[in-house]
Amino acid sequence: MSVSAATAAAQEALPTVKTDLVPLLLLPVLALVAVPLIGSFSTWVTLTFAGLAMGMIIFIIASGLTLVFGLMDVLNFGHGVFITLGAFLATTVLGTMVNWTESERLLLNLLAVLPAILVAMVVVGAVGLVFERVIIRPVYGQPLKQIMITMGGMIIGEELIKVVWGPQAIPLLLPAAFRGSLLFGEAAVEKYRLIAVAIGLVVFAAMFWVLSRTKIGLLIRAGVQDREMVESLGYRIRRLFVGVFVVGSALAGLGGVLWGLYNQSVTPQMGGQVTVLLFIVIIIGGMGSVGGCFIGSLLVGLVANYAGFLAPKVALFSNILLMVIVLMWRPEGLYPVGKR
Helix, strand or coil, X not given: CCHHHHHHHHHHHXXXXXXXXXXXXXXXHHHHHHHHHHCCHHHHHXXXXXXXXXXXXXXXXXXXXXXHHHHHCCCCCCHHHHHHHHHHHHHHHHHCCHHHHCCCCHHHHHHHHHHHHHHHHHHHHHHHHHHHHHHHHHHCCCHXXXXXXXXXXXXXXXXXXXXXXXXXXXXXXXXXXXXXXXXXXXXXXXXXXXXXXXXXXXHHHHHXXXXXXXXXXXXXXXXXXXXXXXXXXCCCHHHHHHHHXXXXXXXXXXXXXXXXXXXXXXXXXXXXXXXXXXXXXXXXXXXXXXXXXXXXXXXXXXXHHHHHHHCHXXXXXXXXXXXXXXXXXXXXXXXXXXXC
């Protein structure tokens, strides 16, 4: 079968998807419900942008993880070590460019942050390749072993990070031009929150374009829906998976940099702590669904910030409560992927 014929067959094999707008309405509904509860419109604006920024960073980290599960049914509980490694690499790179990060010139700040992001993505992507080959490949199709061995991989990774950078928290301060807030009327929105939202939108737009407009994206979506069908057409789904795994690891490295800057410090345990949020997001969105992951990430970010302001004690389990409510409504998540 020719490549064009195989591609056409893959397109025909994909089910016709009707646009479901109901999950999209959850975001504006949640935001509008929060307005009278918070009381102050300026505070609501600040909390909303903080929630969106948090959600965008979580999406960047979780998007690769949900695709990995969608393609190969791999539950990678070691994903957190990629986040941590990316953040610590950023501390090293930015630590050598203090003169640039402390400059008030935005261009110099960007010239410092961009290399840190690139180094984090490249190194973490390479580590992800080794992680897939050495740790995950021997346990394909064995979910319980996947959980155990990937958790073990994360623990070992954290210990290796402690060997290199030490066990203590390391500050990861924002560059000078990224600090401070912008005023929108009486509402103050931190500059970095806006930057995080912008980066998240760029990543989502790029992923949407690749998945919906390119041949590779077609094969990924077809592989998520019916892996055996793609393999029967002559495509090596294993190689496709490795590529997605590396890209997902690199995105986790990018997310680690952004998350470290968001908290302005990094610790060896930060990846493990974020991993809980990642799986909540993936379950809410629908295992294997990038669109669901995007909506779920924003919901988690908004709920965490609204609950943290309105009822700090509730904020500790607000995201779990959100997951329970969503699963009671839609047991397979907001945008469930078809059975493979």
